[in-house]
């Protein structure tokens with residue numbers, strides 16, 4: 001089932017997700033719906049907050065983007081990131097490794113708004129997967145950016161919080177318009 005993606009201005013985007021300790025049938029169904037929703041919107045990542053659920057669950061698939069490479073290492077061994085997709089992360093913990101990189105980012109909760117964001121180039125990730133099994137990996141490039149962007153969502157942090165002040169002030173009119181539109185929609189629903 002394709003779910004509605006909530007937009008900037010919705011309070012759920014600012015909620016820290018509660019941890020998921022067991023992959024119940026409800027969680028499984030949510031994962032399936034989130035993938036369907038993400039692929040439909042042509043995104044490469046979607047966090048539970050974006051479909052209105054404040055839980056620590058995100059789905060990622062970077063295969064849709066071919067011009068921005070990713071790297072992946074599991075237990076010190078290089079792997080093909082494509083074979084690791086689609087990726088489900090529950091309760092992810094992300095540790096930066098190495099230098100920062102600047103790259104373009106967008107977000108399904110901010111339609112048509114893009115900015116360059118500075119983030120660690122590589123990260124070490126620990127999480128549970130869709131089977132509830134603990135996984136650990138190190139990634140770089142686009143996958144590292146996606147993992148960090150989505151993990152931020154799970155903690156109520158948005159990519160506008162990571163923008164430099166110049167980009168943020170340039171985008172201010174669009175951001176305010178989007179926020180106002182979302183709040184007006186919420187009022188109508190009440």
Ligand code: ZN
Nearest residue numbers: 106107108109
């Ligand atoms: Zn996002």
